[in-house]
Amino acid sequence: MTSYAPASARAARSASPHRAARSRARRRRALVWVADHAVAVGLACAFVGPIVFVMLTSVMTDQQSLSSDLWPRHWQWSNYTTVFRTAPFGTWLINTVVYAVAATGAMLLSSIPIAYALARFRFRGRNAAFLAVITMMMLPPQVLVIPMYLMWARLHLTGTIWPLVIPSLFGDAFSVFLLRQFLLTIPEDYLNAARVDGCSELRVLTRVVLPMMRPAVVAVGLFAFFNAWNDYYGPLIYTGETPAHWTLALGLASFKTSHAVQWNLTMAATLIAMAPVIIVFFFAQKAFIEGVTLTGVKG
Amino acid sequence: MSTLTATGTRSAGAPDAAPAPALRARHRRNRLRVLLFLAPGLVGFAVFLVYPLVMTVWLSFTNSNMISPAQFVGLRNYRFMLDSDPQIWQAVRNTGWLVVIMVPAQVLFALGVAMVTARLKAGAGLFRTLFYLPALAPPVAATVAFVCMFNPSSGPVNQLLGLVGIHGPLWFDSPSWSKPALTLLALWGSGTVMVIFLAALLDVPAEQYEAAELDGANPWQRFRYVTLPAISPVVLFATVTGVIAGLQYFTQAMVAAQVANGNIQAAPGYPNGSTMTFPEELYTSGFNQFHAGYACALAVVLFLVSMAFTLVLLRRASGFNPQETQETPL
Numbered sequence: 001m002t003s004y005a006p007a008s009a010r011a012a013r014s015a016s017p018h019r020a021a022r023s024r025a026r027r028r029r030a031l032v033w034v035a036d037h038a039v040a041v042g043l044a045c046a047f048v049g050p051i052v053f054v055m056l057t058s059v060m061t062d063q064q065s066l067s068s069d070l071w072p073r074h075w076q077w078s079n080y081t082t083v084f085r086t087a088p089f090g091t092w093l094i095n096t097v098v099y100a101v102a103a104t105g106a107m108l109l110s111s112i113p114i115a116y117a118l119a120r121f122r123f124r125g126r127n128a129a130f131l132a133v134i135t136m137m138m139l140p141p142q143v144l145v146i147p148m149y150l151m152w153a154r155l156h157l158t159g160t161i162w163p164l165v166i167p168s169l170f171g172d173a174f175s176v177f178l179l180r181q182f183l184l185t186i187p188e189d190y191l192n193a194a195r196v197d198g199c200s201e202l203r204v205l206t207r208v209v210l211p212m213m214r215p216a217v218v219a220v221g222l223f224a225f226f227n228a229w230n231d232y233y234g235p236l237i238y239t240g241e242t243p244a245h246w247t248l249a250l251g252l253a254s255f256k257t258s259h260a261v262q263w264n265l266t267m268a269a270t271l272i273a274m275a276p277v278i279i280v281f282f283f284a285q286k287a288f289i290e291g292v293t294l295t296g297v298k299g
Numbered sequence: 300m301s302t303l304t305a306t307g308t309r310s311a312g313a314p315d316a317a318p319a320p321a322l323r324a325r326h327r328r329n330r331l332r333v334l335l336f337l338a339p340g341l342v343g344f345a346v347f348l349v350y351p352l353v354m355t356v357w358l359s360f361t362n363s364n365m366i367s368p369a370q371f372v373g374l375r376n377y378r379f380m381l382d383s384d385p386q387i388w389q390a391v392r393n394t395g396w397l398v399v400i401m402v403p404a405q406v407l408f409a410l411g412v413a414m415v416t417a418r419l420k421a422g423a424g425l426f427r428t429l430f431y432l433p434a435l436a437p438p439v440a441a442t443v444a445f446v447c448m449f450n451p452s453s454g455p456v457n458q459l460l461g462l463v464g465i466h467g468p469l470w471f472d473s474p475s476w477s478k479p480a481l482t483l484l485a486l487w488g489s490g491t492v493m494v495i496f497l498a499a500l501l502d503v504p505a506e507q508y509e510a511a512e513l514d515g516a517n518p519w520q521r522f523r524y525v526t527l528p529a530i531s532p533v534v535l536f537a538t539v540t541g542v543i544a545g546l547q548y549f550t551q552a553m554v555a556a557q558v559a560n561g562n563i564q565a566a567p568g569y570p571n572g573s574t575m576t577f578p579e580e581l582y583t584s585g586f587n588q589f590h591a592g593y594a595c596a597l598a599v600v601l602f603l604v605s606m607a608f609t610l611v612l613l614r615r616a617s618g619f620n621p622q623e624t625q626e627t628p629l
Contacts, residue, residue, distance in 0.1 A: 033420060036415060036418045036419055036420075037419065037421065037422075039415050040415055040416065040419055040422075040426050043412060043415065043426075043430065044426060044429045044430070046487075047429050047430050047432065047433055047487065047490075048429055048432070050433070050441075050444050050445065050448060050487065051432070051433070051436075051444075053444070053447075053448055053455060054444045057447065065453075066453060067453060068452075068453045068454075068455070068458050070455055070458075110339040110340070110343075113336040113337075113339070114336065114337055114339065114340040116336060117333055117337050118337075121329075121332070121333050121336070123329070123330065123333045129337070129340075131613070132344055132348070133340075134609070134613065135348075135606075135609065136344070136348055138540075138543055138605060138606075138608075138609040138612070139348070139602070139605065139606075140543070140546060140547040140578070140601055140602070140605050141547070142547060142549070142578045142581050142582070142598060142601055143352070143355060143598045143599075143601055143602040143605075144347070144348070144351035144352060144355060144598070145581075145582075145585070145598070146354075146355060146358060146363075146365075146585050146591050146594050146595050146598065147350070147351040147354035147355055147358065147595075148347070148351050149365075149585075149586075150354075150365065150591075151350075151351070153365075167343065167347050169339065169343075170339045170342050170343025170344075170346065170347060171339050171340040171343045176340070201332055201336075226435060229437065230437040230438055230439070232437075232438060232439050232549075232550040232553075232554070233549055233550060237582075237586065240586070248437075249437055249438075249439040249440075250439075252437075252439050252440060252443060253439050253443070253553075253554045253557060253558070254557065255443075256443065256558050256561070257557055257558065257560075257561055257562065263447050263450075263453070266443060266447065267443075267444070267447060270440045270443050270444050271440075273437050273439065273440040274436050274437060274440045274441075277435045277436060277437065278432065278435070278436075281432060281435055282428075285428055285431075288431070288435075289427070289431065289494055292431075292491055292494045292495060293494060293495065293498040
């Protein structure tokens, strides 16, 4: 990389070409710095561009959103209230929040003990149990959808979001996997100290382990929340026929089609679906990134 | 990990001098505790995995239509799939296209972006945040936004292409450009893989690069002989999980067709069946045409293919290997 001349040649020459070589190297490094950052800025524009485009289009007038203008001439903020009047977005928003909150809470309640047992208890069949978790994680939901639908239909729960929430009460494979990976990094000595003090295993979990695994719990909780928030397939299967129980994702997918509106309203609706994710991400990005890293690095 | 068991009462290193009955009682207590912690998972495993999986296989040999009782019809659904389903091969080709072109494109793009980010001296954290952000956007919202951006009449993409003298294609309205458009959407949302790659790249010891440099390795050789071996488990992980996600590809294809076409009824696969994926075919068979038996036959095929890829992951990726944390079972 560096352009030092061989030692013998260097010794033979005076100091000045040596200095020239060093300044050449410095100039080269500066150029590389500029090139790297130019590429990064270009990529950043490509990644952020679509979101900015959605924002700008969402405040255009009907007429302007038909044109090829990129910048709104008149900022029509009322589009956001119009969206809620055009379609039952308020109901869909509430359904989505209920689904996401209930699914996340249920998942945490069930998955933390399972992950703890898989990471910390020794028992026959632990390997098999872990393989089952991986299998469930990798299994496409489409494989099981027909019998699941028939089962929920027999329980008269199709047409509601409950078939999407109730399974979370029984552990979510991805969350269990991620929590287990994190739990393995906690030194056993901490837990033993508590055990020596006479703590029951449940107390060890709630008093010692849980505070230590907060970052993982936050990451897993956020993932579960946004998985539910973003889910399209589940709500489509179970609530497709009953628009009163739709979620935002489902409502947004058919918004442009069923309400025959312009792009500006559609983009306002799109931003309503995106906004919570973007806002929460900026507050909790460390937890997100750590969580993602945890999935991959061990792989 | 320490070699201590989690049986609780034993202190570190103490010899196990408890008499046999007490030991047995402790074992029983231990087993009960394991059962208690795992109970929700065991119920979930039985009700939400084993039961529906068995039912899927059984229904695939029946003429179930979701309403009247199912009758055994042998291999008829599988024969129909291979011989007479007019749409299945197109769906297989489309999903195959996504797995062979979209998934590798996504992995390579994410690797490229991660390598650029790893080289940044200033603002690396900010750039990482911006690159990751779109991965969180709801797939439906991202798809609607892309259909709007790529729409041929007023969308900004073809306008920008026009500025440099390129007559843009019809994207989501063209049978030959709809899948490339979906691929661009996938690249936009590849931040998750990018973050995983970035963490792996930053884990490569700097001394190895320095040593390679002293040996006179050029940038390509340093990538080939230092970077790639170090990150290859992560690349494998990203590729296999990407393939499994590609096999499930549904939402974006469905929504893009719906929004671009403007008519929900005519939408699946629009334009001209070019976005009809295998899971969409399964969904349509089961929930629009109520051929539940046939949909289950498709589900069995999907199951076998994705399990084959999961096996690759299990055999090759160390983090998935349970032995890593395991000593002798109790």
